[in-house]
Amino acid sequence: MPEQPAVEIALDEPLDKLHEECGIFGVYGPGEDVANLTYFGLYALQHRGQESAGIAVSDGLTIRVHKEMGLVSQVFDQEALLDMPGHISLGHTRYSTTGSTKVVNAQPMVFNHGQIGPVAYGHNGNLINTAELRHEMLEQGMQFTTTSDTEVIGALLSRTPGDSIEVVLRRSLPRLEGAYCLMLSTRNQLVAARDPLGIRPLCLGRLGDVDAPGGGGYIVASETCALDVVGASFVREIDPGEIVVIDAAGVRSSNINKPVPTHAMCSFEFIYFARPDSVMMGRSLYESRVNMGRELAAESPAEADIVIPIPDSATPAAVGYAEASGIPYVEGMIKSRYITRTFIQPNQRLREAGIRLKFNPMRHLLDGRRVVLVDDSIVRGTTTRRLVQELRRAGASEVHVRVASPPIVWPCFMGIDIASRGELIAAHNTEPEIAALVGADSLRYLSIDGLKRAVDQQSGEGFCFACFDGAYPLQVPQQLEMDKLALES
Numbered sequence: 001m002p003e004q005p006a007v008e009i010a011l012d013e014p015l016d017k018l019h020e021e022c023g024i025f026g027v028y029g030p031g032e033d034v035a036n037l038t039y040f041g042l043y044a045l046q047h048r049g050q051e052s053a054g055i056a057v058s059d060g061l062t063i064r065v066h067k068e069m070g071l072v073s074q075v076f077d078q079e080a081l082l083d084m085p086g087h088i089s090l091g092h093t094r095y096s097t098t099g100s101t102k103v104v105n106a107q108p109m110v111f112n113h114g115q116i117g118p119v120a121y122g123h124n125g126n127l128i129n130t131a132e133l134r135h136e137m138l139e140q141g142m143q144f145t146t147t148s149d150t151e152v153i154g155a156l157l158s159r160t161p162g163d164s165i166e167v168v169l170r171r172s173l174p175r176l177e178g179a180y181c182l183m184l185s186t187r188n189q190l191v192a193a194r195d196p197l198g199i200r201p202l203c204l205g206r207l208g209d210v211d212a213p214g215g216g217g218y219i220v221a222s223e224t225c226a227l228d229v230v231g232a233s234f235v236r237e238i239d240p241g242e243i244v245v246i247d248a249a250g251v252r253s254s255n256i257n258k259p260v261p262t263h264a265m266c267s268f269e270f271i272y273f274a275r276p277d278s279v280m281m282g283r284s285l286y287e288s289r290v291n292m293g294r295e296l297a298a299e300s301p302a303e304a305d306i307v308i309p310i311p312d313s314a315t316p317a318a319v320g321y322a323e324a325s326g327i328p329y330v331e332g333m334i335k336s337r338y339i340t341r342t343f344i345q346p347n348q349r350l351r352e353a354g355i356r357l358k359f360n361p362m363r364h365l366l367d368g369r370r371v372v373l374v375d376d377s378i379v380r381g382t383t384t385r386r387l388v389q390e391l392r393r394a395g396a397s398e399v400h401v402r403v404a405s406p407p408i409v410w411p412c413f414m415g416i417d418i419a420s421r422g423e424l425i426a427a428h429n430t431e432p433e434i435a436a437l438v439g440a441d442s443l444r445y446l447s448i449d450g451l452k453r454a455v456d457q458q459s460g461e462g463f464c465f466a467c468f469d470g471a472y473p474l475q476v477p478q479q480l481e482m483d484k485l486a487l488e489s
Contacts, residue, residue, distance in 0.1 A: 022107070022124040023048030024183045025091040025226050028190040028246040029207055029217025034089035035081045037207075037230050041219070042072045042091045044226040047275060048124075049095035052106035056120035058187050059086035063118050067092075067106040087217075090185045092122035105146045108185075111154040115163050119186055123150040124222060125179030125200045128413050128476060133175065153182070165191050166254055169243050174258040177474060179266070179414035183220060189247040192220040196256055197264040197473050198240030199414050199464060201280050204251075205232035218246045223278040234279070264464035264473035266414070270455050271405045272376045276316055281462065283455060286316050291454035292404040292446060293320025293374060300444030301325060302400040304370040308332030310387065311359070317404035318374035325372075332366055332373075332391070333359045359387060367395030377405045378434075381425040385438040392439070401435065401443040406451055406468040413476050414464075 023045030027034040038055050053075040054067025064084050068075040072093060092107040107122040127133075130149040137155050138144070144151055156175065162168035165186055173182075179199035184191040194202045205227035208216035219232045227234055238244055240263050241256045266273070269280060276286040293316065307327045309318030312335060322329035336358055371391055378384055388399050407426030421427050425434055426445070435443035448468050452460050466472045 023093045023222045026220045027089045030087045035084040038089040038091035041226040044229040049093040052094045055091045056108040057084040057086040058088040105148040111158040121184040124181040127178040129177040173256045193243045196241035196260040202238040204235045207232045225275045225278045263462045289316035290320035293317035294324040295450035296446045297321045297324035304372045307372045310375045311335040314376045361394035363394040370398040371396045388439045398441045401440040403445045410470040
């Protein structure tokens with residue numbers, strides 16, 4: 001039998017999880033080491049994308065860009081950062097949803113505007129009218145070198161007349177449909193913009209004393225945890241539909257002139273995407289996730305001896321479940337934090353070894369015990385099935401799976417990598433059927449109402465729950481909808 005080729009397994013990425021697109025971090029800081037600050041800020045946002053990383057720095061005359069495939073620590077060393085002097089920086093870490101995994105799609109990208117000059121920019125989110133905009137510009141003679149919707153945004157901006165970046169953005173951004181947080185750097189300005197629905201997060205921070213001679217500045221970041229890492233103070237969230245410009249004159253704000261029926265922050269930022277030490281919409285994400293576990297325990301109790309999380313993403317929810325249920329919380333699985341990628345042969349024994357390399361059950365805690373296994377979400381169910389098998393192999397007498405989010409039954413069109421509804425285990429199976437498929441004694445999900453209570457928003461106002469209820473905040477183009485919904489069987 002011929003030898004099968006090795007397969008590269010990304011063990012550093014969560015298995016069978018949703019992925020969101022990117023993290024962005026920028027500094028306006030005369031007198032600050034902006035390249036190194038951005039390096040640390042991107043480190044804090046590494047969970048938002050592990051495919052590529054890049055930094056652009058302006059010294060007022062030249063914009064220098066360094067970007068490659070890989071993690072932040074792999075892309076940058078001290079030599080690269082020392083070669084990027086300046087007072088304005090823009091950093092990006094990427095997970096692709098639109099556009100393939102190639103260095104040409106890495107960000108920041110740069111376009112030249114006839115009236116403004118060079119502009120570096122990065123993008124977090126996903127547009128739903130990329131094909132329409134791209135086709136229009138191709139007919140006008142525009143040449144594209146990547147497959148990314150981010151290049152389409154840059155092409156649109158480069159062709160929009162205006163004597164300032166604010167004017168260009170106000171004229172062009174109303175044409176974009178979908179989720180986007182944009183960060184841009186001209187030679188002398190750091191600029192940020194958030195889509196009118198507010199689907200992806202973006203915040204403003206202050207670094208030191210901006211009024212002190214030779215020090216201080218402002219930071220814009222996807223999450224507040226990145227502000228904490230570099231010692232910046234949180235100022236506020238950038239509002240949905242807001243454009244913020246930071247330069248020598250200070251901070252000023254204007255609005256994208258595009259009314260929307262509601263705001264629609266992606267609820268998965270609260271469930272899984274963002275780090276638990278971040279704050280969004282005035283809420284601690286750690287406490288929100290603990291609340292999800294409490295609500296889950298109230299809705300779906302279990303007769304069990306211990307509660308364990310799938311580390312680390314479900315730990316706060318498991319803490320909440322244990323607290324509300326009175327069942328002891330233990331760390332029943334240990335997660336390796338030092339693995340990146342490995343080449344393995346594609347056979348069952350080594351696939352299972354890959355799972356154990358990432359999550360190793362604690363036999364002395366599990367043997368003979370009835371276990372509640374708390375997860376934050378389930379997409380396809382493949383990892384859940386393997387973990388249940390591992391828990392039983394470690395001696396667990398019963399395994400009751402509790403999921404701290406509602407069942408994912410609809411695809412996302414605004415930045416989550418669900419290719420079709422056919423991928424979603426909950427789209428075609430009941431809870432008992434899913435329990436049987438993953439080998440659990442029982443399986444229950446948190447209800448949508450329970451999720452709303454957990455985030456202290458019982459009306460659901462301000463959030464998008466479309467992957468749970470199919471109520472999309474924007475009308476989806478027919479072809480895009482067919483691509484994701486037609487593959488159900």
